Amino acid sequence: xxxxxxxxxxxxxxxxxxxxxxxxxxxxxxxxxxxxxxxxxxxxxxxxxxxxxxxxxxxxxxxxxxxxxxxxxxxxxxxxxxxxxxxxxxxxxxxxxxxxxxxxxxxxxxxxxxxxxxxxxxxxxxxxxxxxxxxxxxxxxxxxxxxxxxxxxxxxxxxxxxxxxxxxxxxxxxxxxxxxxxxxxxxxxxxxxxxxxxxxxxxxxxxxxxxxxxxxxxxxxxxxxxxxxxxxxx
Amino acid sequence: xxxxxxxxxxxxxxxxxxxxxxxxxxxxxxxxxxxxxxxxxxxxxxxxxxxxxxxxxxxxxxxxxxxxxxxxxxxxxxxxxxxxxxxxxxxxxxxxxxxxxxxxxxxxxxxxxxxxxxxxxxxxxxxxxxxxxxxxxxxxxxxxxxxxxxxxxxxxxxxxxxxxxxxxxxxxxxxxxxxxxxxxxxxxxxxxxxxxxxxxxxxxxxxxxxxxxxxxxxxxxxxxxxxxxxxxxxxxxxxxxxxxxxxxxxxxxxxxxxxxxxxxxxxxxx
Numbered sequence: 231x232x233x234x235x236x237x238x239x240x241x242x243x244x245x246x247x248x249x250x251x252x253x254x255x256x257x258x259x260x261x262x263x264x265x266x267x268x269x270x271x272x273x274x275x276x277x278x279x280x281x282x283x284x285x286x287x288x289x290x291x292x293x294x295x296x297x298x299x300x301x302x303x304x305x306x307x308x309x310x311x312x313x314x315x316x317x318x319x320x321x322x323x324x325x326x327x328x329x330x331x332x333x334x335x336x337x338x339x340x341x342x343x344x345x346x347x348x349x350x351x352x353x354x355x356x357x358x359x360x361x362x363x364x365x366x367x368x369x370x371x372x373x374x375x376x377x378x379x380x381x382x383x384x385x386x387x388x389x390x391x392x393x394x395x396x397x398x399x400x401x402x403x404x405x406x407x408x409x410x411x412x413x414x415x416x417x418x419x420x421x422x423x424x425x426x427x428x429x430x431x432x433x434x435x436x437x438x439x440x441x442x443x444x445x446x447x448x449x450x451x452x453x454x455x456x457x458x459x460x461x462x463x464x
Numbered sequence: 465x466x467x468x469x470x471x472x473x474x475x476x477x478x479x480x481x482x483x484x485x486x487x488x489x490x491x492x493x494x495x496x497x498x499x500x501x502x503x504x505x506x507x508x509x510x511x512x513x514x515x516x517x518x519x520x521x522x523x524x525x526x527x528x529x530x531x532x533x534x535x536x537x538x539x540x541x542x543x544x545x546x547x548x549x550x551x552x553x554x555x556x557x558x559x560x561x562x563x564x565x566x567x568x569x570x571x572x573x574x575x576x577x578x579x580x581x582x583x584x585x586x587x588x589x590x591x592x593x594x595x596x597x598x599x600x601x602x603x604x605x606x607x608x609x610x611x612x613x614x615x616x617x618x619x620x621x622x623x624x625x626x627x628x629x630x631x632x633x634x635x636x637x638x639x640x641x642x643x644x645x646x647x648x649x650x651x652x653x654x655x656x657x658x659x660x661x662x663x664x665x666x667x668x669x670x671x672x673x674x675x676x677x678x679x680x681x682x683x684x685x686x687x688x689x690x691x692x693x694x695x696x697x698x699x700x701x702x703x704x705x706x707x708x709x710x711x712x713x714x715x716x717x718x719x720x721x722x723x724x725x726x727x728x729x730x731x732x733x734x
Contacts, residue, residue, distance in 0.1 A: 354552040
């Protein structure tokens, strides 16, 4: 059980930061993996909210889309999309919101809209979806993003959502947290040196004086993580 | 209202140049109706949808759309919509105008349309680069002075949804993830619902919504009409197809060949 992937390290570290009874707005992929891992381990009462309108989902298998049937079947309540965004998100009922992106800057602002010029993009990305209002409507924003110079950029091509409430960025190399108004490296995952995190960052990355090593995923964490499989996978 | 044939409903209710919203938030996506629009060769449509996924990728790639109004244009859990990207990045098969919103903005715009209000109001669109690129304005609360975002109401010419079932009179019942199905029907001038089956009586289902027959212009029985999306209680989402669509849609020729075989060469069943 000692070997684990970078994605598993990310999911485990993000899950550790979710407390029991946290109400958590979850997206698909790594955030869904992390939130379900928390629910399966130390935070069984963590409330998973998916933007399709399911509140308190408890899926046995991970959904591929945010609207898979199992999310509704296992939910405490299913509400419409206008209600989700108006009453629950804007209503201030959500503690933690997970966001991903194609690009992040040192202030936690995110781009999930375009690479290049908006009118003539080199890559048209899916767009903001729920992100602009999640970024300002939840108490704490958690970002999960693999750390590369293409993703961690000095200047965003487009600002989709603001970084005001970004509290933590979990990457495949470590953890960044805002210190004095700038994302600062506060943790390195086992086996990663600070220089590698610097090289993977498009700005001059600050390293916290008290930077520490992330705890290695435990056997229990990895077993719980690997018991979660995505629906439809062989 | 008598139950209708889908091809007749599309012929009678959808015109070239219309603003058309086919809704369904990952659930109950009206694929069969989208395919009928493609077969009938509708052009210059303004397509409205929170989450344009595979069916809008198909309509855009087949040249039905002039403009897309949306908030998230991807293949959920898989990646990009390659036909949408090709249209935006390379103008194939022709240029596509975008009007981009956030989910919260789109939801507020549909709710405003259903309520016959000129705009929806929300605490959103603050900061960032999107407000300069879309139709959003600021209104001041007359009571507190707070500045809020205003989005113009969605009032589609045609709203199209899929649902689980109807009765013989055309009252439509749906349940599970409801998305903006009710809002789009009540916001639209003309409406079509496709359903899995027609039953004698709509027995109560937890969490279900009923759209009375008199708010719908056509109700068409189309079993499997949401596939590869799903109909809660009838069939599951075909996640493998969403994965396969990634490779089918990457290549223009492979896309056209797939559409020829699976959409253009088929007819509606009802």
